[in-house]
Amino acid sequence: DVKVTQSSRYLVKRTGEKVFLECVQDMDHENMFWYRQDPGLGLRLIYFSYDVKMKEKGDIPEGYSVSREKKERFSLILESASTNQTSMYLCASSPSTGGNRYGYTFGSGTRLTVV
Amino acid sequence: AQSVTQPDIHITVSEGASLELRCNYSYGATPYLFWYVQSPGQGLQLLLKYFSGDTLVQGIKGFEAEFKRSQSSFNLRKPSVHWSDAAEYFCAVSVNNYQLIWGAGTKLIIKP
Numbered sequence: 001d002v003k004v005t006q007s008s009r010y011l012v013k014r015t016g017e018k019v020f021l022e023c024v025q026d027m028d029h030e031n032m033f034w035y036r037q038d039p040g041l042g043l044r045l046i047y048f049s050y051d052v053k054m055k056e057k058g059d060i061p062e063g064y065s066v067s068r069e070k071k072e073r074f075s076l077i078l079e080s081a082s083t084n085q086t087s088m089y090l091c092a093s094s095p096s097t098g099g100n101r102y103g104y105t106f107g108s109g110t111r112l113t114v115v
Numbered sequence: 116a117q118s119v120t121q122p123d124i125h126i127t128v129s130e131g132a133s134l135e136l137r138c139n140y141s142y143g144a145t146p147y148l149f150w151y152v153q154s155p156g157q158g159l160q161l162l163l164k165y166f167s168g169d170t171l172v173q174g175i176k177g178f179e180a181e182f183k184r185s186q187s188s189f190n191l192r193k194p195s196v197h198w199s200d201a202a203e204y205f206c207a208v209s210v211n212n213y214q215l216i217w218g219a220g221t222k223l224i225i226k227p
Contacts, residue, residue, distance in 0.1 A: 004158075031213045042219040043205070050213055090158055100209040101166040103149045106158035 003027075006091050006107035013114050019078040021110050023091030030096035032074035033104065034058075034066065037088040049074055050096065081114045088112075117142045117210045121218035128196050129226045136191040136221050138206035147209035148189040150180055153220075154202045162204075165189065176200070201225045 007022040025032065033048040035058075045058030047066040055066050063085060067075045074093075078085055088111050092104035118141045128134050140146060147166040151159040163174025170182040180191045189206060206218040 006158075043217045045214075048213065092159075094213060096212065099147075100212050100215070101147050101164070103147075103151075103161050103164055103207070103209075104159075104215065106151075106160070108158045109156070111156070 004091055004093050004105050004107040006089075006110050008110050009108060011110060011112045013078075013081050013112065015082060015114055017078075017081045017114075019081045019112070019114075021076040021078075021089055021091075021112070023074045023076070023093075023107055024072050025074075025093040025105070026072065027093060027095070027105065028071065029093035029105075030071070031094045032068065033092040033094075034064075034074065034076045035090045035092065036060070037090055037109075043090070046076065081112075083114050086112060086114045117208065117216050119206055119208050119216050119218040121204075121206055121221050123221045124219070125222045125224060127224040127226055130198055131195050134191075134193045134196045134200070134223070136204050136206075136223070138189045138191065138218060139187050140189065140206075140208045140216075141187065142208055142210065145184070148180075148182060149207040149209070149215065150174065150178070150189070150191050151205045151207065152176075152202045153205065159205060162191070196223075196225055198225045198227065 004025045034046040035043045049055045049068045065077045091107040094104045120139045149164045150162040153159045165172045165182045203220045203222045205220045207215040
């Protein structure tokens with residue numbers, strides 16, 4: 001079964017820590033995405049990548065960075081975690097062929113709490 | 116600008132009753148349209164998608180959706196809901212080769 005795997009379901013980190021959220025997909029997809037999801041605010045795109053070593057800012061990139069050294073892995077980095085980054089983080093991937101007609105495959109999410 | 120509107124934040128339906136969740140989009144061309152479901156604490160799962168052909172599409176878990184170009188709508192339906200359908204449902208439209216625009220979601224509550 002094809003999947004997107006996020007390394008942690010739950011994380012608790014302290015304010016000021018550097019936090020890494022890892023996402024791995026086994027579908028050979030070119031596109032990968034990081035979203036955060038907060039009650040009442042829906043899904044907000046943080047960053048996406050359409051190829052290895054390529055990245056594009058989404059709607060809310062401030063306070064985050066990303067890394068894509070290999071096609072299958074897309075990491076989200078919180079340089080200095082703050083309490084307002086407490087959220088559910090969702091990783092997704094999609095193939096570049098077909099003009100996005102296949103939609104995204106999502107991971108199970110990482111619920112991050114910053115204390 | 117492209118947008119997706121799900122006008123109902125919450126919907127409560129009795130178990131066994133029919134369901135319709137509304138989705139309207141704003142997009143110039145013929146869109147690719149999607150419905151996803153999210154169970155509590157989980158990621159999103161694709162229910163169904165439309166990109167061409169028959170405007171009535173069938174999905175998993177007994178769901179279907181109908182694309183109506185004249186109304187810019189892609190409403191999700193199920194003839195008889197089960198308690199396990201309680202979840203949040205998201206409509207999305209593809210706006211280029213890799214980005215989706217998302218609706219705010221509709222939370223479905225099932226009454227026993």
